[in-house]
Amino acid sequence: MARTAPSPPASSPGPGRDRTGxxxxxxxxxxxxxxxxxxxxxxxxxxxxxxxxxxxxxxxxxxxxxxxxxxxxxxxxxxxxxxxxxxxxxxxxxxxxxxxxxxxxxxxxxxxxxxxxxxxxxxxxxxxxxxxxxxxxxxxxxxxxxxxxxxxxxxxxxxxxxxxxxxxxxxxxxxxxxxxxxxxxxxxxxxxxxxxxxxxxxxxxxxxxxxxxxxxxxxxxxxxxxxxxxxxxxxxxxxxxxxxxxxxxxxxxxxxxxxxxxxxxxxxxxxxxxxxxxxxxxxxxxxxxxxxxxxxxxxxxxxxxxxxxxxxxxxxxxxxxxxxxxxxxxxxxxxxxxxxxxxxxxxxxxxxxxxxxxxxxxxxxxxxxxxxxxxxRYEYPKPLTWFVPLDYRAAAAVVDAGSRPGDGAAYGQQRDALWWGIDIGVPYYLDRLPRHVRLRDVSAGESGERRDDLWPGLCAEPEACLHDEPRIWLVSKDDGDPDVLKTVHYAEQQTLERHFTVQQVWRVSGLSVALLVRR
Incomplete structure (x- = not known):
């Protein structure tokens, strides 16, 4: 009578079978x-x-x-x-x-x-x-x-x-x-x-x-x-x-x-x-x-x-x-x-x-x-052709590195095109940086909340809205114009030109950052 090898015990599977199990x-x-x-x-x-x-x-x-x-x-x-x-x-x-x-x-x-x-x-x-x-x-x-x-x-x-x-x-x-x-x-x-x-x-x-x-x-x-x-x-x-x-x-x-x-x-x-x-x-x-x-x-x-x-x-x-x-x-x-x-x-x-x-x-x-x-690139993968992406974070880093107590801010957004949100994006990223710099917006008028709208209004009387700020950081939508003051509303442009001079301009993607100092 032929003998057969005993089957391995069920309780002792091989290593490979254990992993699979x-x-x-x-x-x-x-x-x-x-x-x-x-x-x-x-x-x-x-x-x-x-x-x-x-x-x-x-x-x-x-x-x-x-x-x-x-x-x-x-x-x-x-x-x-x-x-x-x-x-x-x-x-x-x-x-x-x-x-x-x-x-x-x-x-x-x-x-x-x-x-x-x-x-x-x-x-x-x-x-x-x-x-x-x-x-x-x-x-x-x-x-x-x-x-x-x-x-x-x-x-x-x-x-x-x-x-x-x-x-x-x-x-x-x-x-x-x-x-x-x-x-x-x-x-x-x-x-x-x-x-x-x-x-x-x-x-x-x-x-x-x-x-x-x-x-x-x-x-x-x-x-x-x-x-x-x-x-x-x-x-x-x-x-x-x-x-x-x-x-x-x-x-x-x-x-x-x-x-x-x-x-x-x-x-x-x-x-x-x-x-x-x-x-x-x-x-x-x-x-x-x-x-x-x-x-x-x-x-x-x-x-x-x-x-x-x-x-x-x-x-x-x-x-x-x-x-x-x-x-x-x-x-x-x-x-x-x-x-x-x-x-x-x-x-x-x-x-x-x-x-x-x-x-x-x-x-x-x-x-x-x-x-x-x-x-x-809101229609990706289509190329973005009609504007350069705005780097609010990089602009905020420039302001954060050079700002001093008492400085103010202004935001140029192609005159009335407030939907670029520069006055929202730059302060947002400033607040994310370690110094938490907060600058008063000398351009701000009635808030979007009070207007029941997405965007705020502009200051109706720029001369009155300007206080005693020794310096203004003007962050603007950069369309290649060397005169950065042309990005703000005309009345505000005249006010800033009377009281300030452009000391230095930095450019990041889609934005210019200009430091204005009092005359």
Missing amino acids: VALPVLRRLTGRVWLLPALLALASGLLLIGRPVLWHDELATLTVIRRPPGAILAMLGNVDAVHGLYYLAMHYWTAAAGESPTALRLPTVLAMAGASACTALAGRRMFGPRAGLLGGLVLALTPTVARYGQEARSYAFVTLMAAAALLALLRALERPTAPRWGAYALTLVGTAYLHLVALAFLAAHALGVLVAWRREPRGWRRPAGFAAAVLLAVICAYPVAVLGREQSGRQIGWIQAPGLAQLADVWGGLFCSTLLAGGVLLAGALAWGGPRRDSAALGTAGVLLPVLLLWVLSRYGSHSYFIAKYMFFVLPAACSLAGGGLALARLRGAVAALAVLGLLAYPDQVAVRGPLSHA
């Missing part, structure tokens, strides 16, 4: 929660070098508003920026607790992008399965958009979060059309409306998804009825901000040009903050049509294309243009979920390799969007 449960636990890795990756991406980019003037607009009491914020919203009111109020209370450092100002948007990546993964799981959900969430987390706008103190990251949450809530409601699920969907629509009305363009794609589900089950009236009720509730709740937003649109978005076909082609690179990555993600999304879940592929494709085409038509032929990439980040969750569905059709190694390729395609842009002056 420990690693596999951990790996399964991480990948089983499809939202976790995308959220962690997006969080890491947002936190990396978060304080390096200088605040640009849109972020300074946020800063000047959120410093005001809630009543003053509400009063301002009646005149300007009503569409950002919810974000301003939330940030007012956040900074009251967390402070105003660049990290504190940007941390909420980092968390919002992490939440958007998590919701995208969960939506992708419902559309194409667990592996697709994980891959889709990771694709979103890899986009330079998550880093760039996760590190901007504006509402666009929260719009992306609400769009991802709305897609997830819709899928849950279509799966089981109960009142609580449609109520949750309605809440995401209301939240989207109060963060950025334009983002509700995704309802065109959602309506198509509801129609497809209804055609598959014609007697399931609860799906179209629930969707209609949720949309109606959102419209009713959003009506006040819609009215104010329409009244204010000329001032706020009048500068956006009507798009042509070239802009329709260019916008995809802006959505992903990377032209190469945009091509890769859209190609991966097209592959999803080769899988068995055609309805999900249709919903994802509609979520990418329909809102963009709708806004292009409205902007091309309507009274105002909304066609700028950062207004359309709400399509990213659908695009990345669709890409996850395409990547998941490959074997595991192939999917991981494809994800790595997407990461490599995005790498140059990941570096670029973290540059010190990167935030001024």
Whole structure:
């Protein structure tokens, strides 16, 4: 009778098997929660070098508003920026607790992008399965958009979060059309409306998804009825901000040009903050049509294309243009979920390799969007052509190094173009330096808070506003004119010329810093 070697005891595995036995449960636990890795990756991406980019003037607009009491914020919203009111109020209370450092100002948007990546993964799981959900969430987390706008103190990251949450809530409601699920969907629509009305363009794609589900089950009236009720509730709740937003649109978005076909082609690179990555993600999304879940592929494709085409038509032929990439980040969750569905059709190694390729395609842009002056490129990767980025931090360092007690400050912003925010940005960075230098602004008139506006007024009587300052630091938008005094309002220019002479001028990116001494 042949003898067989005894099997090794189960309690004594070899070293290699021991490592695998420990690693596999951990790996399964991480990948089983499809939202976790995308959220962690997006969080890491947002936190990396978060304080390096200088605040640009849109972020300074946020800063000047959120410093005001809630009543003053509400009063301002009646005149300007009503569409950002919810974000301003939330940030007012956040900074009251967390402070105003660049990290504190940007941390909420980092968390919002992490939440958007998590919701995208969960939506992708419902559309194409667990592996697709994980891959889709990771694709979103890899986009330079998550880093760039996760590190901007504006509402666009929260719009992306609400769009991802709305897609997830819709899928849950279509799966089981109960009142609580449609109520949750309605809440995401209301939240989207109060963060950025334009983002509700995704309802065109959602309506198509509801129609497809209804055609598959014609007697399931609860799906179209629930969707209609949720949309109606959102419209009713959003009506006040819609009215104010329409009244204010000329001032706020009048500068956006009507798009042509070239802009329709260019916008995809802006959505992903990377032209190469945009091509890769859209190609991966097209592959999803080769899988068995055609309805999900249709919903994802509609979520990418329909809102963009709708806004292009409205902007091309309507009274105002909304066609700028950062207004359309709400399509990213659908695009990345669709890409996850395409990547998941490959074997595991192939999917991981494809994800790595997407990461490599995005790498140059990941570096670029973290540059010190990167935030001024508000249509990245398009080149910035009409102004030089303003380095408020460098200008503040010049003033900090040379200021003395009793000095004053003045800010030249192309005469009346107060929206450059030099009078906000330079004092902000002065206060971040060890000396905490604070200089009286001899140009300041009525504050923005008292005017119920974003920006302050200028001093109506420059002679009276000038006290006994021996020196004035004039920080100006630098347009290349050697006469730095021409950057201030004409009456103030005459006053400064009578009492002061320019002793020295320093130039940093986009700004000149002039030291004026009394005659």
